[in-house]
Amino acid sequence: MPTTSTTFRPGHPKVGGRRSGAPNRVTKDVAAICQALTLGNRKFLKAIKNQLDQGACHPTIVVRLIEYGYGKPVERVAPPPPEGASVDLELLTDEEIEFLERVVRKAGIPATLPPSYPALPPTTLD
Numbered sequence: 853m854p855t856t857s858t859t860f861r862p863g864h865p866k867v868g869g870r871r872s873g874a875p876n877r878v879t880k881d882v883a884a885i886c887q888a889l890t891l892g893n894r895k896f897l898k899a900i901k902n903q904l905d906q907g908a909c910h911p912t913i914v915v916r917l918i919e920y921g922y923g924k925p926v927e928r929v930a931p932p933p934p935e936g937a938s939v940d941l942e943l944l945t946d947e948e949i950e951f952l953e954r955v956v957r958k959a960g961i962p963a964t965l966p967p968s969y970p971a972l973p974p975t976t977l978d
Contacts, residue, residue, distance in 0.1 A: 886921030890914070 870876060889896050903909035941949070 883921050886917045890917050890921055 900909060900914055904911060904914070
């Protein structure tokens with residue numbers, strides 16, 4: 853095969869083209885169009901709501917438009933706590949404790965801990 857100035861030679865740096873990690877222009881344009889169509893456009897939202905109510909539009913279409921415009925939300929799954937782990941309630945603020953108490957009440961979790969949980973030290977209120 854004849855050698856030309858554009859023949860690939862191993863070991864040289866990348867020259868030209870889009871930089872690594874940079875989105876292409878079409879992706880930016882599609883995101884801008886989807887943003888303009890969805891959350892900021894009351895007329896579009898009203899029309900989509902009517903179509904959804906009538907069954908003329910599938911809900912995944914709206915979800916996909918929002919994902920294309922604003923990005924897909926990241927799902928984070930926390931690993932389970934290690935065996936025998938306990939929580940130091942002294943590190944929580946009063947607001948955080950009140951929030952947790954509301955969540956526990958709303959979830960219907962019993963106020964007493966099962967025997968497998970370590971006993972919490974008694975606290976004194978000043």
